[in-house]
Amino acid sequence: MQQQNAETYVVTTEPVTEGWHVVHRESCEDRRDVLMETLGAFEGCAPAMERARERYHPVNACPTCCSACHVAADEVE
Secondary structure (H helix, E strand, C coil): CCCCCCEEEEEECCCCECCEEEEEECCCCCCCCCCEEEEEEECCHHHHHHHHHHHCCCEEECCCCCCCCCCCHHHCC
């Protein structure tokens, strides 16, 4: 059963931005026209990122729809 504030998150199945697999909310207007895998419904981007990291590497979050989890390129080691 989905929780009330849960949203569906997806991840790109191939790296797209600077070699990253990118996590988006399913409703994101900034999604590219690429193949996506549904990660499931979560109450925030952090658990969606955890799920994506179980399947893909490296993973980043969309700066538009998941800004709380996005890591800017200059912050990556």
